[in-house]
Amino acid sequence: MNVNYLPRTVDALLDRYLAGLAAVALQGAKGVGKTATAKQRADHTIDLSRPAAAEAFRAAQDPLAEVSGTTLIDEWQREPSSWDHVKRAVDDGAPAGSFIIAGSSAPRGATVHTGAGRILTLRMRPQSLYERGMHAGGDTVSLRAMLGGDADVRGHTASDLVDYVEEILAGGFPGIRRVPEELRQEQLDSYLDATVSQEFAEQGTSVRRPATLRAWMTAYAAATATTATYTAILDAATPGLPDKPARSTTLVYRDVLSRAFLLDPLPSWTPSSNHLKRLTQTEKHFLADPALAARLLGATKDSLLAGEGSGPAVPRAGTLLGSLFEHLVAQSVLTYAQASRARVGHLRTQDTRHEVDLVVERDGHIVAFEVKLAATVTDADVKHLRWLREQIGDDLRDAAVIHTGPTAYRRTDGIAVIPAALLAP
Structure with a gap:
């Protein structure tokens, strides 16, 4: 956990979803802070922006078979099959809070909103004025x-x-x-x-x-x-x-x-x-x-x-x-x-x-x-x-x-x- 992490409004909602759902996709434009927010909750990270990690993920017959706790799959869109692997893990009974999928592109054909399905999607936006500290700790x-x-x-x-x-x-x-x-x-x-x-x-x-x-x-x-x-x-x-x-x-x-x-x-x-x-x-x-x-x-x-x-x-x-x-x-x-x-x-x-x-x-x-x-x-x-x-x-x-x-x-x-x-x- 990063002690220098600046809290985000999405934190409480993400924690609520992870408490009851096996997989949550944290999505938003590049640079909004998805990785930092996800890592606050992850026990392990698979960073698919790293060529070696992506190659190992592709080569494994079941790349999620040995994971435990909460696993962050970062930059999932670099290896789109990761989305399907998570779906299958959820279908096979993965417990609540097993996966956070972070990425800056939506899967083709998917509706990006919080709703029913194997993977619940949650959009993260750039920092709001409140998150930037403009209220300076006073009344809001x-x-x-x-x-x-x-x-x-x-x-x-x-x-x-x-x-x-x-x-x-x-x-x-x-x-x-x-x-x-x-x-x-x-x-x-x-x-x-x-x-x-x-x-x-x-x-x-x-x-x-x-x-x-x-x-x-x-x-x-x-x-x-x-x-x-x-x-x-x-x-x-x-x-x-x-x-x-x-x-x-x-x-x-x-x-x-x-x-x-x-x-x-x-x-x-x-x-x-x-x-x-x-x-x-x-x-x-x-x-x-x-x-x-x-x-x-x-x-x-x-x-x-x-x-x-x-x-x-x-x-x-x-x-x-x-x-x-x-x-x-x-x-x-x-x-x-x-x-x-x-x-x-x-x-x-x-x-x-x-x-x-x-x-x-x-x-x-x-x-x-x-x-x-x-x-x-x-x-x-x-x-x-x-x-x-x-x-x-x-x-x-x-x-x-x-x-x-x-x-x-x-x-x-x-x-x-x-x-x-x-x-x-």
Whole structure:
């Protein structure tokens, strides 16, 4: 066990699953910390990124026959047969907590979510603001308590707009966060270059035009926190080019990046227990981390604070910084919601008159969030939350505006105002 390990929100959920299930697959983009988290619980590790270990695994008739305790199979996608070996071991009666499978690609044809089956899959995201320690040990506002309808909304933070911009650019990949600030851009460039040059090859997909793939990723980054169509993203990636890649090619880009957990789109929210209708069904675009989007777009602290750096011409309301701040908050809310086994979506009516940035639902209990790049909150900022409360009544257990200001409090209309740094699992 590593005494320097920084706790992650996913820890408690992983421990719960290992207590009752034989195998759990911990999956997520490269660099999010899967191996470190898994090793905290593993008695043995089979690292398939090491050629000798992979060769020995392939050569063995039953490579898992002699394992005991909790075995971590790391980088399983380097030897895809490892997935089937674990399945067979589970079928043969392996006890709870026998296997953790860690990898940065989803198995083809598998649905990546926590659910029934021989191997339960659990997604790990980059560090949330809470995991980064932005709350500085002070009062926080719990999403779990909000879902229960009994959140204590209070607290103060010294974090301001500049701090949030720095967090956007630093990202949530632990290894990149550890390097000196002046080297992070090079680290992010290397990460993105490896995505283009290696990720597709590892998944057996040939990229004929690497420059076009990079341009498509940049256009996707420009579409952060929007519902732009994939046609609009393609047009933004290849302006003025008569010989555009086929739509099927760009769908391959999307599918491979999704399997590598480098895209993290937010689905539209579909109510489970009320009569809200005429909602759009379009997902909202997010990469795995806002730092990747910022780097693809060449954004810097100065350019973001100056309102510059829009990137390719993808339709977007507001500034790039506003979109990246929403991404930062969404990434954290997705992590906190996972800890409460809740689902997250966004809401927009078909006539676009009403929209809510983030809707969290568990067992019919709903919490709604508006994300505002502002240090103060006005009545205009809560109008969509009020509208949603009118529509669904007591199903809405809580609602809040997430902002860049210093203080958490509850308005006289009951809507909470919470600094992003103080929202917690």
